Amino acid sequence: MATTTYIKSGLEKLTVRPALLSDIDEIHTIEKSAYSNPWSSNVLLDCFKPNYWFLTLLYKDQIVGYSIVSNIVGEAHLLNLCIGKKFSGLGFGQFLLDKTVLNCKTQECASMLLEVRASNTSAIYIYRKFGFIEIGVRKNYYPSDEGREDAIVFSLVMDQSTIDEHV
Numbered sequence: 001m002a003t004t005t006y007i008k009s010g011l012e013k014l015t016v017r018p019a020l021l022s023d024i025d026e027i028h029t030i031e032k033s034a035y036s037n038p039w040s041s042n043v044l045l046d047c048f049k050p051n052y053w054f055l056t057l058l059y060k061d062q063i064v065g066y067s068i069v070s071n072i073v074g075e076a077h078l079l080n081l082c083i084g085k086k087f088s089g090l091g092f093g094q095f096l097l098d099k100t101v102l103n104c105k106t107q108e109c110a111s112m113l114l115e116v117r118a119s120n121t122s123a124i125y126i127y128r129k130f131g132f133i134e135i136g137v138r139k140n141y142y143p144s145d146e147g148r149e150d151a152i153v154f155s156l157v158m159d160q161s162t163i164d165e166h167v
């Protein structure tokens with residue numbers, strides 16, 4: 001991935017830190033703003049586990065997004081990547097994805113897997129931009145307004161020799 005393609009103005013004010021239990025209400029508000037079928041607070045709380053990396057993205061000290069990864073013997077599974085609706089399209093998602101991938105690399109994960117709705121064109125765009133490769137389809141994986149929707153499964157092989165800070 002090129003190092004500067006997604007740097008937009010204001011990104012220098014972004015910071016990433018592990019989520020705290022006390023963040024849960026803010027995180028759940030963002031979850032509800034971004035998804036048609038949001039996770040409940042309890043599902044989010046269930047992600048505070050030792051083999052999970054739950055990161056928050058802050059813009060000027062306000063939580064604007066988060067990512068959740070489970071780590072199963074060196075394989076990272078990106079379970080959630082979310083930016084609050086009013087902050088979408090500003091480059092924040094790519095900034096957080098970059099930091100999330102970097103964290104997994106430094107924790108010696110060999111690969112990252114994720115599912116994404118087939119209709120989620122902006123998410124699919126950024127995963128492809130980051131080098132994720134489509135490896136399959138899970139039919140009727142997600143609930144949708146029309147019934148069910150397929151998930152595209154993407155995988156990223158993480159090369160430990162390319163650990164660097166992009167921003």
Ligand SMILES: CC(C)(COP(=O)(O)OP(=O)(O)OC[C@H]1O[C@@H](n2cnc3c(N)ncnc32)[C@H](O)[C@@H]1OP(=O)(O)O)[C@@H](O)C(=O)NCCC(=O)NCCS
Nearest residue numbers: 034081082083088089090091092093094116121122123125
């Ligand atoms: C997907 C999500 C994380 C992206 O975050 P974001 O901050 O809005 O994304 P960014 O601004 O970093 O980048 C969006 C990119 O998609 C592109 N894009 C926007 N709409 C698009 C569309 N309809 N089709 C293709 N590309 C699109 C933008 O041009 C931008 O790329 P560029 O920087 O090369 O121009 C965010 O929209 C989100 O949280 N969505 C709801 C939750 C979700 O679907 N998460 C993914 C679950 S797998």
